[in-house]
Amino acid sequence: MNESHSNASVSSSSSLNSSVQDTEDDQTIASILAEEEQSKVDGRLGKRLSHLDSIPHTPRVNGEIPDVNHATLDHERLSERLVTYGLAGLQMEGDGNCQFRALADQLFRNPDYHKHVRKQVIKQFKHFRKLYEGYVPMPYRSYLKKMKKSGEWGDHVTLQAAADRFGAKICLVTSFRDTCYIEILPKDKNPTRELWLSFWSEVHYNSLYASGDVPTRVARKKYWLF
Template sequence: MADAPEIPEAIEGLQVRHRKEQRDLVSRITQKKKQASKKTRKGVNDECERLEQELKERQARELAVFRGEDPDEAPALEEDEDTAAVEVVVVVGQVNGVAKAVENLTIGPAKNEEHTPERNGPGKKQNRAKARLARRAAEYDALVAQAKEEAANMPDLREQERTRMEQHFGKYGVVVKEIRADGHCLYAAVADQMETRGLGLKPRIQVKTQEEAKLPDYKRVRYAAADLIESSPDDFAGFMEEPLEVYLQKIRETGEWGGHVELMALAKSYGVEINILHSDGRVDKIEPGDDVKGQGAKEIWLGYYRHSHGLGEHYNSLRKVS
């Protein structure tokens, strides 16, 4: 058995980049399908197929250019038999948000396959290489088709979560107000609640004087949270993994997501009880503090979502039914 020829460093680098591009595309496709609804699923599937085909064709052209061939005549997925094998991870579905995959599908020369020297003219070697590539390309396409079929049959976690949330709305007399998923959703949802319930956005405790009229509502809520934390740093220091100044700057000036710490600060700053409804029916209550608790504190309601938006965790405003 003849030893396989060494892979030139330039080819190896090209193959490393191709593998990374294939893995990145799998991640993009997985994310797109997670976000797709029943109405948009067909369009998303078509787009994913187009992205896969474009990647195949572009990588084939790059290989052709490297070999000095005409890139316009290069078939997708075709490689010289002496180049490194391309390792592809094909996503075949998701269960509770965790991807299952068929790993290490090889497109290129098999490890134990003998490198057959050219014996009968230049055409013979090329035909054998094309036959092997065609066979492996067919195996790849079959696995992709299987992945798409299994993904289509997986439970739609987004739709299930929305359905379960809606089942609880009547119990609490609320309807959902969709908030844009842009990193400011917690603050925008609180702003919507305060305004629609006639409570206003002026906090009880305000450390810094801001030109509030010029700030968007979600920004005013961000400043209210930061001001409260700044006024009582010892109450929140145990929740921080970075210096106070850095933490406050992220709240005031960036699109950093808000969480439980910011909700505690806002409950105290505005003197309201914040109720957070989950899809399983659980309601987390965040109290405004001892100086307000028991004095008829106003309530606001937020809906917490884990699967319904591409960025991850998300808050919507739950308005009281008129």
């Protein structure tokens, strides 16, 4: 019986070590991919909006989805802004994961890594609860449980957590009438990369590129990020 218990303990320890190793492998690969992609970024997008003042970012959950008329006007406003600044969006799937897909595309040039990005955001929420719970108008555990689900829409709280987790400045070109451009900065570190997203207010996120530089998507190896 003692031998059986000992074997079980060894097995449990082995599983735990394997789990830790898998997590470390995930983080290492994610870091390498992000560094490879960031080395290709030369700040050209930032220069196009450098004359605009960014408003202070306040993390918040999603508001109400606008009616058809307002949504149409918002979309037209966003489209005009992108044309004005020579930007174009890579269309993300409208499956509820668009924010995480857009972040994954900017980080790894592959929106299929959206599950990994969501997982990292949830880890950030769990490890640094005090940074975010004041912005969540519901029990914090309920918010995390909801946000863990694939298809749950990301909000401005998840954007802040992503900026913090990945050490990134998230540059958001919006359809808001009075706010064209929002910068979301990491709270406790200097950003090491820029992620460019468009936000059709309360409806959809896309990944942004300079006009003419929008990539053509091809199947890429997914490694084992998720």
